[in-house]
Amino acid sequence: MKIKILVLTIFYLIGSFNLSYATNSEKVDxxxxxxxxxxxxxxxxxxxxSDFALSMKILIQNKIDEGKNDEQIYNFLKSKYGEWIxxxxxxxxxxxLLWVLPLILFAFGSLLIFRKVSIK
Amino acid sequence: xxxxxxxxxxxFLVIVSFFILLKxxxxxxxxxxxxxxxxxxxxxxxxxxxxxxxxxxYELINDKDFSIINIWASWCLPCREEHSFLLKLKxxxxxxxxxxxxxxxxxNAKKFIxxxxxxxxxxxxxxxxxxxxxxxxxxxxxxLLVHNKTKTIxxxxxxxxxxxxLAELKMIIKNEN
Numbered sequence: 001m002k003i004k005i006l007v008l009t010i011f012y013l014i015g016s017f018n019l020s021y022a023t024n025s026e027k028v029d030x031x032x033x034x035x036x037x038x039x040x041x042x043x044x045x046x047x048x049x050s051d052f053a054l055s056m057k058i059l060i061q062n063k064i065d066e067g068k069n070d071e072q073i074y075n076f077l078k079s080k081y082g083e084w085i086x087x088x089x090x091x092x093x094x095x096x097l098l099w100v101l102p103l104i105l106f107a108f109g110s111l112l113i114f115r116k117v118s119i120k
Numbered sequence: 121x122x123x124x125x126x127x128x129x130x131x132f133l134v135i136v137s138f139f140i141l142l143k144x145x146x147x148x149x150x151x152x153x154x155x156x157x158x159x160x161x162x163x164x165x166x167x168x169x170x171x172x173x174x175x176x177x178y179e180l181i182n183d184k185d186f187s188i189i190n191i192w193a194s195w196c197l198p199c200r201e202e203h204s205f206l207l208k209l210k211x212x213x214x215x216x217x218x219x220x221x222x223x224x225x226x227x228n229a230k231k232f233i234x235x236x237x238x239x240x241x242x243x244x245x246x247x248x249x250x251x252x253x254x255x256x257x258x259x260x261x262x263x264l265l266v267h268n269k270t271k272t273i274x275x276x277x278x279x280x281x282x283x284x285x286l287a288e289l290k291m292i293i294k295n296e297n
Contacts (some may be wrong), residue, residue: 057253
């Protein structure tokens with residue numbers, strides 16, 4: 001009986017350790033997928049095996065261990081590397097066309113359809 | 121008439137897109153950072169190459185008026201090229217040069233310095249590369265010019281130093297007084 005309990009506890013400890021580790025690395029994966037690897041074009045930090053990306057992943061891990069949330073990590077990296085590092089562009093005067101153009105096209109398209117339908 | 125306008129519009133569009141694409145060919149697409157936050161926190165701890173002591177970068181950039189922070193590694197070939205320029209900077213008495221040894225083997229790093237000379241007043245090591253990221257660096261070699269009083273980055277060079285950059289550095293230091 002005692003041995004059973006001992007074995008179970010050991011398995012439980014291993015399991016919980018793995019679980020906490022896994023959730024943390026999943027978090028790193030999630031964040032690094034949203035980051036552009038600046039020295040390897042067309043890849044995310046998650047995909048890249050470059051020195052830069054590897055260090056970046058360690059840094060993200062450290063920041064998570066410090067208790068920083070996603071938002072804080074993104075903001076930290078943006079302050080170091082600029083807006084370009086995140087894949088999700090903010091609305092500003094350089095990107096306003098990017099955000100507004102689909103809406104304009106959608107409005108234009110629906111106008112066309114509406115006119116065609118109402119003519120019939 | 122309508123047909124004519126359509127033709128002209130198509131030809132015009134083709135010509136315009138041709139020139140846009142032609143211009144795009146000549147543009148280098150490498151991302152160069154703009155220094156949107158020139159003030160940086162130097163409060164991470166780093167170990168020295170030649171002793172087991174640790175220090176924050178903040179403490180290191182206190183003596184003299186300006187600091188050069190140079191990120192280098194013994195495995196990096198362009199670092200070898202720029203080394204002679206760093207040695208030239210040593211003669212400037214307002215300048216304090218700090219080296220950050222990036223993802224390097226300690227023995228190789230010491231060999232590199234022994235072979236080519238030591239332009240640095242202090243060398244700290246960054247085995248995982250995260251301190252360099254805290255500085256907003258991309259890789260090796262990279263050089264930052266820091267104003268010690270205000271703790272701001274005045275200039276940042278990605279890639280090896282050369283005669284032109286060296287002259288520019290000296291100009292900035294001269295003008296900043």
